[in-house]
Amino acid sequence: MAELKVTAIREGTVIDHIPAGKGLKVIEILRLNRPNGGVLLLASNVHSGKLGRKDIVKIEGKFLSEEEVNKIALIAPTATVNIVRDYKVAEKFKVEIPDEITGILRCANPNCVSNHEYTVSKFYVVSREPLKVRCHYCERTMEEEEILRNL
Ligand SMILES: [Zn+2]
Secondary structure, eight states, rough: EEEEOOOGGGSSSEEEEEEEHHHHHHHHHHHTSTTOOEEEEEEEEETTTTTEEEEEEEETTOOOOOHHHHHHHHHHHOOOEEETTTTTTEEEEEOOOEEEESOOOOOOOOGGGTTSSSSOOOEEEEETTTTEEEEEETTEEEEEEHHHTOO
């Protein structure tokens, strides 16, 4: 398969270097699989020198919020975000897992206060590789599988 050009969209975002197989989850998290969520293209299992195989998600006409970028970092810590304007990459950055994750993740502990009151969830990242976070309220530790289910 030929390498796809990052700049094949006019205006929008290209999320590159997603580990192969995680592209669909990225789309799901961005809720782009709904109608009118933006024209979207998923290139799966593209050959990549760095990762072996990677997924690429292209979204025409959409730019990501900081919250969305943080969610992508949790799913695909190797991802690169390209902001495209007028067919050119106007900005490019690597996603980064923040030290603290607020609001975007639910605690897996059903008894946790953050699931019952008007509390914004808050987690501390205790390990990035493998991914592990700890709840500020109940101290429950969540690993990658659980994190992805609760995003
Ligand atoms: Zn908790």
